[in-house]
Each structure stands twice: as C-alpha cells, then as structure tokens.
Amino acid sequence: MFEMQPEVITAMKIRTFGRHIKESLKSLGRNGWMTFASVSAVTVTLLLVGVFVMIMMNLNKIADDLENDVEIKVFVSLDAEEEEIAELEEEISGLDGVESADFSTKEEELTDLVLDFGEELSLFEQSNPLFDVFYVKATEPQQTETVATEIAALEYIEDVEYGEGKIEKLFNFLNAGRNVGLILILALLFTAMFLISNTIRITIVARRTEIEIMKLVGATNWFVRVPFILEGMWLGILGSIIPIGLVVLLYQKITEFAQPRLSGELFQLLEFSPFIYQVSALILAMGVFIGIWGSFMSIRKFLRV
Amino acid sequence: MIQMKNVYKKYPNGIVALNGLNVEIAQGEFVYIVGPSGAGKSTFIKMMYREERPSSGQMLVDGKDIAKLKNRKVPFLRRDIGVVFQDFKLLPRLNVYENVAFALEVIEEKPQIIKERVMEVLDMVGLKHKAKMFPRELSGGEQQRVSIARSIVNTPKIMIADEPTGNLDPDTSWDIMNLFEQINSTGTTIIMATHNREIVNKLRHRVIAIEGGLIVRDAAGGDYGYED
Numbered sequence: 108m109f110e111m112q113p114e115v116i117t118a119m120k121i122r123t124f125g126r127h128i129k130e131s132l133k134s135l136g137r138n139g140w141m142t143f144a145s146v147s148a149v150t151v152t153l154l155l156v157g158v159f160v161m162i163m164m165n166l167n168k169i170a171d172d173l174e175n176d177v178e179i180k181v182f183v184s185l186d187a188e189e190e191e192i193a194e195l196e197e198e199i200s201g202l203d204g205v206e207s208a209d210f211s212t213k214e215e216e217l218t219d220l221v222l223d224f225g226e227e228l229s230l231f232e233q234s235n236p237l238f239d240v241f242y243v244k245a246t247e248p249q250q251t252e253t254v255a256t257e258i259a260a261l262e263y264i265e266d267v268e269y270g271e272g273k274i275e276k277l278f279n280f281l282n283a284g285r286n287v288g289l290i291l292i293l294a295l296l297f298t299a300m301f302l303i304s305n306t307i308r309i310t311i312v313a314r315r316t317e318i319e320i321m322k323l324v325g326a327t328n329w330f331v332r333v334p335f336i337l338e339g340m341w342l343g344i345l346g347s348i349i350p351i352g353l354v355v356l357l358y359q360k361i362t363e364f365a366q367p368r369l370s371g372e373l374f375q376l377l378e379f380s381p382f383i384y385q386v387s388a389l390i391l392a393m394g395v396f397i398g399i400w401g402s403f404m405s406i407r408k409f410l411r412v
Numbered sequence: 413m414i415q416m417k418n419v420y421k422k423y424p425n426g427i428v429a430l431n432g433l434n435v436e437i438a439q440g441e442f443v444y445i446v447g448p449s450g451a452g453k454s455t456f457i458k459m460m461y462r463e464e465r466p467s468s469g470q471m472l473v474d475g476k477d478i479a480k481l482k483n484r485k486v487p488f489l490r491r492d493i494g495v496v497f498q499d500f501k502l503l504p505r506l507n508v509y510e511n512v513a514f515a516l517e518v519i520e521e522k523p524q525i526i527k528e529r530v531m532e533v534l535d536m537v538g539l540k541h542k543a544k545m546f547p548r549e550l551s552g553g554e555q556q557r558v559s560i561a562r563s564i565v566n567t568p569k570i571m572i573a574d575e576p577t578g579n580l581d582p583d584t585s586w587d588i589m590n591l592f593e594q595i596n597s598t599g600t601t602i603i604m605a606t607h608n609r610e611i612v613n614k615l616r617h618r619v620i621a622i623e624g625g626l627i628v629r630d631a632a633g634g635d636y637g638y639e640d
Contacts, residue, residue, distance in 0.1 A: 123520050320501050323461070324562070325491035326518040328484065 123330070131337035138310050142342065145306040149346025149394055152299035157354040157390050159288045164386075165376050170281045172374035174248035179255045180268040181208075181241040187263040192239060195263055202257055204250040205243060213237040238265055249278075296397060303342055303401030307335055311409050318409060328410050335402045343398025344391070351387045358383045413439040413601055414460065414570070419469035421455055421625075429455035431625035432469065437603065439569065442596045444612050445605040446636055447622040453605045456622060457574050460603065461493045462486050473570075491519055494563030494571040494600075498578035500555045502547040502562075508534070509543040512562045519566060533561040537591060553584030560591055564600070571595060573604040577611065589615055612636040 135142050181199070183192060192210070199208045211219075216237045221228045231237075243258065245251045251269055259267040311318070321331050362379045369375055414437040421430040429452045437443055445453050458464040459471050462478050471479045478489060502511050509530055516526045534540045537557040547555055556576060563571060573592070577585035589611055596602045606612060612619060612635065619634035620627055629637065 120520050122523070123517075126517065316501065317503055320503060320514070321518055322487070323490060323495055323501070324515040324518050325487045325489075325566075327487045330487075330518060330520075 124333075127333045127337055130334040131341060134310055134314075134334065134338050135341055138306065138313075141306045141309055142345075145303045145342050146345045148302040149299050149343060149397065150349050152295045152397075153347050153350040153390050153394055154353060155295055156292050156393060157350045157386060158357070159292055160386055160389060161354060161358060163285055163288050164382065166281055166284060168377050169374045170278065173277065176373050177245075177248050177251050177270060179241075179243040179245070179251060179258065181243055181258055182238040182265040182267070183240065184263045184265040185238065187239070191263050195261065196241065198261055199241060199243060199258060202254060204246050204254050206246040207244045209242045211240045211242065213239050216240055296393065299346075300397045300401045300404075303339055303398055304405040306342065307339055307402040308405040310338065311335065311406060315409065322410075331410060332403075332406055335406050336399055339398035339400075339402030340395055341398070342401075343394035343396070346398075347391045347394030350390050354386055354390065355383055358386075413437055413441075413474065414603075415470070415472040416459070417470040417472070419459065419466045419471055421452075421459070421464065422467045428625055430459075430466070433622075433625065433627060435620065435627060435630070437601065439601055440596070440599050442592075442602045442617040443604070444617055444619045444636075445603065445622060446607070446612060446619060446638065447628075448638070451623045452625040453622055454574065455625075457572055457603065457605050460570070460572055461490055461495055491566060492568050492570065494566075494568040496556070496559050496563050496571070496573040496576045498575040500547070500552075500559045500579075502555055502558055504547055507544050507546050508539060508550070508558050511547070511558055512565050515562045515565050521566075529565055530561075533565045536564075536594070537561045551584070552580050553587055556580060556584075556588055557591065560588070560595075564595055568600065570601045570603065573602065573606075575605055575607060577606065577608050582610070585611065609636040609638065 183195065187195065196208060196210055199205060213235050216239075217228070217231060217235055220237075243254065245254045255267050255269050258264060318331055358379060362376060365376050414435075416433055416435045419430050419433045420428070422428045431452075433452075433456070445456060447453050455464055459466060460473070462481060465471075466479050469479070470477050473489070481489060503514065506514065512530045512533060513526050516529060521529075531540065531543075534543055537560055539554060539557055539561065542550065542554065547558070550558070556579075560576075571592075576592075577588055580588065585608065592602055592604070593615070616633040616635075618632045619629070619636070621629035621637060
C-alpha cells in the first residue's frame, strides 16, 4: 500500500505540464477583470522601474566619464631647469595613487591655446606667459585631492589645480539620486507583488473546492500549485510587454537626439545596444519574478487540506 | 488493515472529539459507523485519510502509522483510499467523464489507461450514457454515483463514505447501497458513517457506535440501535 515512487514525485510528466499550462491560461481568461487589473499594475510598475533604471544607468555612466576626466594640472615654477623638471617627473610618477603624469612644455601649451582660441594668441609667441605643466591622473578619481596636496608640497611647484569642490558635489548628487531611485523601485515592486498576490488569491478562493477535491484524490501540492504559479508568471509577462516596448522606443529617440549633440563632449550616453536589451531583459525578469512570487505567497495557506 | 490504538483528538478550540479510541478493521470488511451528531464520527472518518491527525495514539493503515506520515507523502496515501461525501463534491465545470478522469489525471496516469478505466467504472455505476452531461443536469442519486465512480477509479483498497445517502431519497439510497455491496464484494474495505437506520438494519454488517469520542458498541451484523 502507498509505496513511494520517487520518480513520480520529482519528474513532472510533460503531459501534466501541458495540462497545467492550459489550466493557467484558461484561468487568465476566466478572471478577466482581475487579470486586467493586475496586468495594469505590473505594467505601471515595470514602466516606472524601466525608466528609472534607464536614468540611473546613464547617470552612472556620466559620472564615470566625468570621474575619468578629472586630472590635476601642475604648474612648474619658472626657475626649474630641464634637470629639475626631469627629477620632478620622476617624483610625481613615484607618488602613491598616481596613474600617469604627462609633461607639456609652455610652448606646447601655447600651441594648444592657439588651436582652441585662435591666431590672435600667437602674438604671445614672442614672450610666452605660460608655465610648463604636468597633467596628472590619479588611479582612483576619489584620491585626486590627496594626490594634489602631496604634489603641491614638492619643490619647484608654482601651483596645483583641479576641479576642487565641484567634483565632490557631483558625486554626492549622483549618490543621493541613486538611493532615492532604489527606494522608489523597491516600493513599486512591493506594490505590484501585493496586487498580483491578491488576484491569485481571489482566483484560488473561487477554485477552493477544486483544490480540496484535488487533494482528496491524491494530488501532490506541486500539482495544485503549478497552474497558479504559471498564472502569476503570465501576469508578469503580460505586464512587461508594454514597458519593454515603451522603454525601447523612448531610448531610441533619446539616443537619436543626444548622440550627435554629445559627440566630442566629456561624457556620452550608453549605447542603444546592448544596453536597452539588458534593460528589457531586466524588466521581463522582474515581471516574471513578481508574478511567481506573488502567486507563491497567496497559495501557501490554501494547501493545508 | 486499519488499526487505531488509543487515538485521542483534541481540537484547538478545546473540544475532545476522540477520547482514547481502540479499533481494528480487517481488509474486506464492511463497517457502519453510527452515533449521534457530534459524537466523533466525522473525526473518526477523517483520521483514516489523514485529513485530521490524532493528538496522541497510533493510527495504523497497513501497519504504517499515518499519524507520523509526512505531509508531502499524504497524497500517496490518499491514492489508495476512495472517499465519498454527502454533498458529492463534484466539479461543476466538468462533465461526468471529466470528473471521474480528474482523479486519474491528478496522479498522472496515461491517457489511454484513463479512458479505459473511466468508461469501465461509469459502466459499473450505470452512467456510461450520461458521460457528457454536467453535474447540474443530474439527479442527486446520479451525482452520488459519479462521485462513487471517481472514488473507485484508481482501485483503492479502502473506501470511506461520510453519510453517502444523507441527501438522497430512500429508493436512490438503496441503489447506492447496492453499488457499495458490489464494490465490497471485490474485496474493498468499506467504512461508512450513516444515520440511515433502515439501511443498517436491513443490510446487516458490522456496526460501530461512537458516543462521546469512544466506541460504546461494536457488533458484527448489529442493528442501528438509535431511535432517530
């Protein structure tokens, strides 16, 4: 009597799985309005999440670009001879946290200026008022300030310049934005999950006798559970279609608009591909996750028959 | 086959439904469970297919203590026990054939076997010609026959019936009893809780009377013994 057959417990037969899929789809149709309500909730949530993620990822990219752009401009005093400059270069390169130090003579500096601001400046070629300069990059952008102070303490240094203050403010701003976005996303996900779990719960209440009978004739918990979980999954997938479509469209317009205007600037937006495909996959995965989790939570207590 | 040893059941609300009950039922027996309402009949019945668990004591089915059975193994116990209820418990959205087939789909039986078995039992309960009809189109007796067909479709060794004739008129009740006799004659143990004096007194079988959570009478071929 009731000898256990392990393969029956573990491997669900394909035929049975087909039955579960059919059942779950039928149930979507039967619960028309509830289905519509939870799909709408998921849609709104995922749309907001998608847009947030898009913004956050791009802000991150911009921050990265700007960070990598931060460099220290070191002015070498006029009384330094070639020998001292060579020594200085070694000293700076030897400092902790310095990634690179590029030397540029005052003549080269002037040529750059002329290139940027026009021929009139070539007048200065007779008596160049500029300094010889080192462009120093820190290994970690956050270390820029420390490195700059250390360099300023060296001999034959006239002055040291970097974007004091501004960089820190930018970083703080970006961090705050990131945190607020994250909290909002979590709250939205929670709401959607709650709504799905409610929908499923109502469909379960309606099918309570069915579950009871299933259990009485010897259905395993998984047999009862799977159709509901699949139903939740469909809700999630249906809910992610519109958000994915809109996010792709939106980003296409944004990149079309911004790409030509930003070329040659300090920062760029993320490329359309593969970024937007990753965002789409994320939206879909979230939809499936909240759907499955929502139904899982609501079915638990109905299985104790 | 079925053995209860000092089975005691106290519900969370404090009611003691079974008060140290001992009984033994052999394979192939036909047993009536009688007694006033609230005496513990339902709890007694529910113990057998593990809808309820004893608070203490042993509940042996085929030598195994099902009180200790893990929840996830309960479905496999139930596949060997057929249950029939007063309210039939049929699925209203499914037709007769589908209702019976359901019990086999749930245990993932092969479609070919399902078809054969379902037609076989529908034939046995005399409803082959109504296979396509829905429960609401059937009389109470017919519905109960469908539910009996469902309970025996996977050839259980034990059949448990909780007041199966409670909602039926006398004639129909006799039809149902004939079915039970037939099923019992194939060696299936039948345990039936009932309030039907006429049936118990006419179709003589072992009678177990429960009162206050205890067996007060246990007689082979006994009579109903209550004046309802």
